[in-house]
Amino acid sequence: MDEADVRTRLGAVRYHQLFFIGMHYRRRSTPPLPQPHDRRGAPRKPPPPPAWRPDPAWRQLPLFDQVPRDYGQLDPANRDPVGPWLAWAQHLAHQLAEARGWGRNIRFAVNRGLAHLLTGYVEGDVIRHTELFIPLRALDLPVGHIVTVLEEMRIYEDDSEPSFERWLAERLEGLAPGIRSETERWTRVLHDGGPRSLPRREGTVWLYLNRVRPALLEWSDRYDHLREVTRDDVLTHLKDLHGHHRRDQLVALRSLFSWAKRNGLIFRNPTSRMKVGQHEYAVLQLLVPEQVNRAVAAATTPATRLILALAAVHAARVAQIGTLMLEDVDIGNRRLTIAGRVRPLDDLTLKLLLDWLEHRRTRWPNTANLHLLINNQTANRTTRASNHWISAAMRGQAATLERLRVDRQLEEAMTQGPDPLHLAEVFGLDEKTAMRYADSARQLLLASPGETPGGTVREAE
Template sequence: MARFPKGYVKPTDSCDSCLAWGNFSGRLCPTCYMFGRGHDAAACTGCRRIQPLKWNYCRLCWCQARLSAKAVAGQLTDETDVRGRLAAVRHHQLFFVGMHYRRRPTPSARRRGGRRGAPRKPPPAPARRPDPGSRQPPLFEQIPRDYSRLALADSDLASPWLAWAKYLAHRLAEARGWGRNIRFAVNRGLALVLTGYVEGDVIRHTEIFARLRALDLPVGHTVTVLEEMGIFEDDSEPSFERWLAERLEGLEPGIRSEAERWTHILRNGGPRSLPRRQGTVWLYLNRVRPALLEWSNRYDHLREVTRADVLTYIKTLHGHQRHEQLVALRSLFSWAKRNGLIFRNPTSRIKVGQYEYAVLQPLFPEQVDRSVAAATAPATRLILALAAVHAARVAQIANLMLDDADLGNRRLTIAGRVRPLDDLTMKLLLDWLEHRRSRWPNTANLHLLINNQTANTTGRASNHWISAPMRGQDATLERLRVDRQLEEAMVKGPDPLHLAEIFGLDEKTAIRYANSARALMERHLEADPATSPRTD
């Protein structure tokens, strides 16, 4: 898309589709742009141009037929009369943009909750699942349908399945706060996918995804209604499986199959192992992958890897890289030994060693000031305060619910721990709740922090959205959280029990913060002898 300089105004031009003359941005006038989103392009029966068609005619031919019908009847006619005159179009009268719109009443005729001069559209009548009656059971398994051949103009609007779907969509929209545009788009998507539906058919994700996306219709909301009807099957490939296949590319088949089984055990758990978080699974596989790629050049199975191979490989690693990769390799070979895939564990009796953590460093005031200046939105300011004042992690912030904020008692529950609300966090929380109420008044999402995507659902915001405003700053949310806990250890004293009680840290993490605070305090005393106690 071309980028024009600031202040540039597109000159008056003609639309590439209907040839209308007027002021508009882009190649098409607004009406042709919306017309093209809902119709497929092909050769027009009337003018032979390649354009989006409705009943085999482009919008320019429709406009000419509408003018002819109006000239005969003396007033605007319905679509049936216009459609009957499409075949008689032999010429085209050029026009200005907006000439074919119906003249709307004055703004005084606007009614609350509806369009100007039009009453609010009534909700769909209550409907239930259609009675299947007597039917012939299918002789063969259902053949996948080709929805790419269907157009919105071919939808069966009289289908009882569509009436039931629209009623369920209306109930979901009321419960989850869907806006008018989403409701309209969902009804269009349902009309498309339910055309020709009969009892017993199953609508699959892979069949409808591409077509709905091509028409810019909401796949997720449409799928929600189909799941409520009980006629949807999600046969899409999970993103984890696609990632796993990509990371295992290049390994020997024997090593690949064993590494794949180990990764699934890490993610899903097994008879003697608990499932790990998906982030942990990613880290473990990424750490063993370089070694597996190297061994795949010489071996076909993990049982061929010897202790000497492991020692030779880890000699090329140093520091935390050696520690992390050796821990992941021990996990892989220990699992393989337990399941009888190898004869001996080549990583046994290879000491991982105690990982020496560096001393945590506090942030400089100017680094914090830059992050504060970058927080301009109400949600960003509240997120910054939760990390910098209450030392909340990104996932903990995303999981906060409205019930976790007890404004009357000035309490906030973070990850199951009740914390008092200070004046700054209280003010930022009230500002965000006011913005949330005015921006999404009908949302049914009970999470404290929501955005444009999650306001129409019940799920939480992503970790990426929570941390995105501070990404690129020196004082990120993670560093602000670390700085807050380090400050507590330096002000109240390097006591691990106090840190574990205040922030809910495990014992090893609390000891690490206490040791870092003690080292910083000793360094400060050495740098400033005037503050040290006298010994003479």
Template sequence: MIGPRGCIDCLAWGRLGGRRCIACSVFRHDNPDRDRCAGCDRVLAIKNGYCRMCWHQAVLDGNAAGRRRGTDAAYLHGQLELAPIRHHQLFFDRMKYRRASGPVHTRDRRGRPRKTAPPPAGPPHVAWIQPPLFTIGRDYTRIIDSTAYPAGPPGPWLAWARHLARLRSEARGWHPALLTGVDRILTILLSDHIPGDTITITQIHTLCKRLGVGAERVCEVLSDMDLLVDDRQPGFDVWLQRKLTGLTPGIRSAVEAWLRTLHDGGPRSRARHPATVWNYLNKALPSLHAWSNRYAHLREVTRDDIIAELDARNGVQRENLLVALRSLFRHCTKTRTIFRNATIRIKVGQRVYGVFQPLHPDDVDQAVTAATTPAARLVLALAAVHAARTSQIRVLRLDDVDLGNRRIIIAGRIRPMDDLTHQLLRQWLEQRQHRWPATTNPYLLINQQTATETGPVSTFWTKKALRGHAATLEGLRRDRQLEEALTHGGDPLHLAAVFGIDAKTAIRYATTARRLLESAAEHHDTGGSPRTQGRKPSNRPENP
């Protein structure tokens, strides 16, 4: 990324694409001869003996003296000798000088009239509302197929919508093309709007899909006007109906009530994360289908049936199934759907954890090579150097980064910033400013979609660069914590203090590190630790 600099010909300051500004590059292309300028005595591209900067200064002096360019016939034939240049007016790149009394351009480069900002408008005054006799869907086929806007001056509702769209565009940094598309959709929807009418999200999505415009921004404007009605079927209901197909009515009603309580919350229970609801049902669904073939209700399921289902599974699958069934039967007991909780006093046993293994150097090198963009390299460094989780990387804000003091706040903990992270952060912030200069998103990582919003990026976008590789973000984070445990001899207190992890997790990493160190000591003839045996130099980020 080329930073701000000065043009070597006209000395204009700005963010240039090379050594010269665009105007000097065009001037040099039209006048390829290089010679000594008669005005400033510099050797560069000249036109009739003078460089572009001297010609520009002569125009400024002529405008100040009241002379208009092109009134002298000798000037038109290139025979005019400029007055001695005593000084040059410095200026910024792409900021063309215009007289205060000069005309304002009313047309763009294509000759079309320039669009002016809509006048401020507020909500229309409504004296009374005529209730509809019956509801009928609107048909926008004729308007969509035609390229012209609906004729006639904008009504009060459309004027208010345009004003709100302009305010939101300035606050969120919308691209002009996005604002034009939103204006077109609002014109179609609100040209004949009358008080009492509402617009559904299904109508907006159908219209925007035909015209190739994003529907989210239109919905935001109409939501501010209280005209939007969400007629979509919730995705949770569709998913629940599809998953519970095949269960007997008695079991299905109890399971559906349990899942809705987990998703929406109850009188004395909080709502759970949608991923928790999804995991609970997926773990318990095979057992529920097996019981549906024999029983008509959950009250017929006995303790022996549950133990038989648990015995058919091992390890983590057994524990996850028991946790889901405990939640189901506890809810059914509380709501008096069943008489007795059949999962009481059923123990899973102690989980046996495996030993973490360090990542292979080739896998790490492939992950570094796959991170080609500044955002992907920054995400890689946060996971591999600072052991940050994906959820923690997504919610990092601009206020959490202090480049001057070289500090970064991850999950509420202040961490020192190493040279690699500092360099990658500067590269990403420069690209962020260059690509989305008007965005108001407070999060550190943004993309094309979230640049016009105020929310974080998605988990899929964060993991996209390393998807399909052996060294994922979670693997790099785990490898970083294991490396710290191996370096400090398996001290769990040190791991908990550095990374802010739970005590049980720190003990698990410390135990794994001690096992790896003991195995390395048994094979002392190979030399080195398990992480350095047979390793070749790689491009992996170093420790902070």
């Protein structure tokens, strides 16, 4: 090519693409080696090399303790992909993924989050929940799975505010300062226990404070302390309440004032000698076939159909259904263990159980969760499914899971005779509950001696 041709070609150039150094495209000199593919066609990445906790032989001591770190300001280009702490974290994440059946997307997201958090990490640093939650959620990364790896490394601290504290501050809003402080102490004793009292369940604590709150708000308009509340004030507040509303509020108020009297916060208990009275239970009623049919039609998935059978045939509570394990199912001997009691597997439940196990094996073949019922959230963990998810399909129906459970026990009492001992033996009921079912069945049989119960799942099926 002579000089004239070169000048002609250069004269025809009107622009030239510029590049930043190190960012232009480089063609590979040799093609990459083929990688093994899984059944979906995606390349299967090799597992990370084994790694252990880095040797803390020497480290730079921090100048200030507990300085919050802003993970949202980290530059992705400055992440260290080969750091010793990140290598150890990726090795632990791979082991947890293999043990708990994490999918490919979860593994990739966990490794990405670990690279985001462990950039610049040194021995002795603590990664706190309040510092990592917002940055990881902004990147749509699985916080729970990443926290599991950090807990395995023992470099994580959960400094988040418990939901109980937020709820308590909200419920105490609007009370007089003196009444507020005394009520808060009483609520914490219910929740945490005391020298002479055991801690109550959190749901019980919620009910007690919610029941006394209307009266406390009313008295806060004219009083500053509980010691100013008189017996007439309590009676005035209760006179417009009836039935279980009056009973529930009186029980909670007696608990509050009895605690205050024992701790010397009041001079006299204004609720002393106030009788709660015997609670009169209504007669339990059977479900009609139309209600059961609608509930059966609403169960459209293998999981909901099995849940429906466990409640309607075996009278299992929602919490008992959620805690069932795979080892509680003995298909060979046709037995099912619910809450420690062995029950025979009928044909309907056995069929629905086999359908669910096949669906579970196909949908989550690598899950390590040993609970019988799992979903998309719990398949990658070892925790049980929530009560909300278990009862979601029957929510809004007349035949809820609780109504189906009651209907099954009442049907047993009417079919086999209103014998409390039989009900206690079959369903594991305490004596008072068994007597209540027996009394209801006896009254229903006397009211309609020629009728037989018809609202059962067996007949609906």
